Amino acid sequence: MSKTKKTTKKKDNSLTNMQQIGTDEVGYVYVPKDWVKFTDQNGEGSYQYSAIDGYTIITMGGYTKETLGVDAIDEVTVKQVADNYIGNMDATGNFEGLTGSKAVITDYNTDASYQAYQVYGTSKVDGKLLCAWIFKTKKSNRVYLISLEGDKSSNIFANQVAYVENSWSESKK
DSSP states (O other), rough: OOOHHHHHHHHHHHTTTTTEEEETEEEEEETTTOEEEEEOOOOOOEEEEOTTTTSSSSEEEEEEEHHOOOOOOOHHHEEEEEEHHHHHHHHOOOOOEEEEEEEEEOOOOTEEEEEEEEEEEEEEOOOOEEEEEEEEEESEEEEEEEEEEOOTOOOOHHHHHHHHHHBBBOOOO
C-alpha cells in the first residue's frame, strides 16, 4: 500500500506548476499554469489553450454519436474519425509528412489505458508540428480528439506530448 502512495505523490509533484483544463465534453488535461484559454478564428466549437508563446496550442474536442451521425461509438467509428481527420488535414494542402500510428492515453485519475489513433505532420508554412490523438473510453459514449501544435524542437511541445498521454482524464480531479 505504501508503494501506491509514493506513486500518487510522485504524480502530484510532477503537476506542481500545472493547471487542469477541460470540460466534461472534451475531457481534462494538465498544461502549464501560464497557458491561457483562447478561441482560434477557425476553432468554433473547440476548447483551446495556448502557451504564452502563442505558438504552442492544444485543442480538445468530444463527439457524440449524434454529432457524428452514427448509431454507436465503437472502434470502427473511432477509426473513421481518425481517417477523416487525416484526410481533412491532407486536403488543406498545408501539411507534409502526415502519418498515422497508434499511441496509448492513460487516464490520470483511474490509470485506465486507451488505444488512440495518433496523427502527426508538419506545417508547410512555418514548420509547426501537429500531433493529434483520437480515441474513445469504455465509460463514455463519445470520441475524443486532442491536437497539439508547436515547435518540434521546443521543450514546451515535447513536454506537453507526454502530459497529453499521461495526464488526460475523463473527469475533473
